[in-house]
Amino acid sequence: MTKVVAMVYGAVSIVNAIAIGKGATLGIDTFVEATLTKKEGTGIHITSENKTISSRLINKVIDNMISKKILENTRLELDFRSNIPTGYGLKSSSAISSAVVLSCAKAFGKHMSDEEILQLGAKTSIQTKVSITGAYDDACACYFGGFNVTDNLKMKLLSRELGPKELQAIIFLPRSRKRGNLKRLKEFKNAFEKSWELAKNSDYWNAGILNGIATTSILNSEPNLIMKLMEKGALCATISGNGPSIMAITDKKNKSRIQKEFSGLEGKIMIANINNKKAHVHEL
Numbered sequence: 001m002t003k004v005v006a007m008v009y010g011a012v013s014i015v016n017a018i019a020i021g022k023g024a025t026l027g028i029d030t031f032v033e034a035t036l037t038k039k040e041g042t043g044i045h046i047t048s049e050n051k052t053i054s055s056r057l058i059n060k061v062i063d064n065m066i067s068k069k070i071l072e073n074t075r076l077e078l079d080f081r082s083n084i085p086t087g088y089g090l091k092s093s094s095a096i097s098s099a100v101v102l103s104c105a106k107a108f109g110k111h112m113s114d115e116e117i118l119q120l121g122a123k124t125s126i127q128t129k130v131s132i133t134g135a136y137d138d139a140c141a142c143y144f145g146g147f148n149v150t151d152n153l154k155m156k157l158l159s160r161e162l163g164p165k166e167l168q169a170i171i172f173l174p175r176s177r178k179r180g181n182l183k184r185l186k187e188f189k190n191a192f193e194k195s196w197e198l199a200k201n202s203d204y205w206n207a208g209i210l211n212g213i214a215t216t217s218i219l220n221s222e223p224n225l226i227m228k229l230m231e232k233g234a235l236c237a238t239i240s241g242n243g244p245s246i247m248a249i250t251d252k253k254n255k256s257r258i259q260k261e262f263s264g265l266e267g268k269i270m271i272a273n274i275n276n277k278k279a280h281v282h283e284l
Contacts, residue, residue, distance in 0.1 A: 002038040006102035006281040007031060010084045010272070011091040011141035012169055012240040012247045014208045015199050016215055019185040019192040021153035023137030024199035024207060025091070026249075027145035028169050028272035032082040032092065034099035035284075038107045041075030048080040054130060057093060061100040061124045066108060078103075085270070088173050089241025093130045094138035097121035102281040118143055119155050132182070138241070145276040149199050161202060163274040167235065170258045171247045174267040182242055188214045205236035205249065212238030212246075219243050225261075232257040 010030030017023030044062060046055050058078065062071070078100070084092040101117045104110070112120075122134035131138075133152040140148035140157050147161040185192070191214040198207035212226040216239055225246060229237035233254030240247050248258045255271075262269050 002107050003284040004036050004103050004106040004281055005284060006034045006036070006099040006106070006279070008034075008095040008099040008102065008142050008279040009145060009275045009277065010095055011138055012171070013089065013138075013211065013238065014147070014204050014236075015137075015192060015195045015211045016185060016239070016241065017133045017135070017137050017150070017152045018182060018242070019189050020196060021133055022151050022196050023133070024147065024149045024196060024204065025137045025141035026147050026163050026169075026204070027141045027275040029275040030082075030084045030090065030272055032080060032084060032095040032099050034096070034103050035079045035081075036103035036107050037077040039075050039077070040073070042072060043075055044071075045075070045077045046080070047078070048082075050080070050082055050086060052086045053080055053082075053096065054093060054128070057097055057124065057128045057130050058100050060128050061097050061121065062104060064120060064124055064127075065101065065104045065110070070108075085173055085245075088245040089239065089243050090171070090245055091135070091138040091142050091241070093125060094121065094135050095142040097124055098139055098143050098279060102279060106281045106283060114143065115157075118157075122152075122155055143279045145278060147199075147202075147204055149196070159200065162276045165274050165276065167249055167251055167274055168255060169247050169249055169272045169274070170255065170262065171240070171245050171270045171272060172262040172265065172267055173270065174244045174246075174265065176244065176266070182219075184218045185215070188218065208236035208238040208249070212236075215239040215243070228261055229258060232261050234258055
């Protein structure tokens, strides 16, 4: 019997990748922990506190990594523990797919580079229709932490930089999960191109603000909220992923003012620290 544990972290968006196939993200200290037990037997058995976890994505990652012949004589038990809310644009799917790849590689003695791990997860996300672009930007931030600027279509990480640890992300999770028409994001290509160029030049907060104004107007969110958060002292305010979560980056001085702005809305508030730690795996 072999037992391994993989830890992968969460992230938030700086630039949405759907419109131009290029994105930017920032790691936060939410997490997915996957415990994989490999033993004699057969079948893939998944357990999780979170019942909305995508077993289709997990099974497909394993299918893409392990041959049918080996799986016929191997029982895999995967148990997931996570504090990333699913369905809010906070990168739970990217974190899960990387955690499965990491744990399988360790348990089966497969030597994979960081790039191979991330690309396998991204390709599987496209195959299972979990993501439109493969969310390579999300996968990189969950895996490496810090700021990541990517070309999702080429599955290339173009730049990476440590995030400011003294800042925090205040994230609002609206009660309503309604999203606008994602296809309309492409109508604003110019705005997202400018936003991505800012991120590429390490002007992450202005990149996020421009992304926030563009995405809120398309995804039926509240464009005024982005400006209100900036008035309260947020360094950056934007929609994470395709929403519906809205996040604001702030220093400790303005934290309570940002929280107060969110508290008048229907939903929950969560606070996360910036993460610069890399994903990791070890055998028990």
